[in-house]
Amino acid sequence: MKINLLCGLLIISTGFIAADGHTAAEKEAEKMLDLMGYEKMMEQTVSQMLDIQIQSAPGLEPFKGVMVEFFNKHMSYEIIKPEMIKIYVETFTASELREINAFYATDVGKKTIQTMPALMEQGAQLGASRVQENIGDLQKMIEAEAERLAGKN
Numbered sequence: 001m002k003i004n005l006l007c008g009l010l011i012i013s014t015g016f017i018a019a020d021g022h023t024a025a026e027k028e029a030e031k032m033l034d035l036m037g038y039e040k041m042m043e044q045t046v047s048q049m050l051d052i053q054i055q056s057a058p059g060l061e062p063f064k065g066v067m068v069e070f071f072n073k074h075m076s077y078e079i080i081k082p083e084m085i086k087i088y089v090e091t092f093t094a095s096e097l098r099e100i101n102a103f104y105a106t107d108v109g110k111k112t113i114q115t116m117p118a119l120m121e122q123g124a125q126l127g128a129s130r131v132q133e134n135i136g137d138l139q140k141m142i143e144a145e146a147e148r149l150a151g152k153n
Contacts (some may be wrong), residue, residue, distance in 0.1 A: 025089040036113050
């Protein structure tokens with residue numbers, strides 16, 4: 001009895017496990033996903049991904065509804081959420097997640113969340129343009145490596 005009481009007090013005092021069975025870190029990770037608007041972000045990402053796929057392969061257009069159904073079945077926010085929480089809990093402590101959440105609740109944090117997708121896209125475009133500008137150099141490097149590998153055989 002004393003051991004169970006001591007363990008219970010230890011768990012309660014550390015905040016390790018909440019009354020509903022979720023750890024403090026899990027609660028903070030879930031709060032972070034909410035603050036980030038992760039559900040909306042996922043929906044937008046899936047929609048953009050489907051649009052890109054259909055643009056690159058127009059023959060897929062008649063199957064868009066099936067693909068949406070597939071993603072809703074296997075990659076909806078409710079399906080992915082527990083795994084995303086686990087990823088964040090494995091990476092950050094409850095205290096670190098509280099700090100992240102405090103930042104995301106500020107005006108600058110909100111701006112960060114809102115602008116990050118556009119900034120990431122701009123960064124990806126920058127990277128793609130750099131590759132495109134220097135594609136000749138890459139081709140020469142690949143040819144040189146192919147010759148070197150051919151000489152080994």
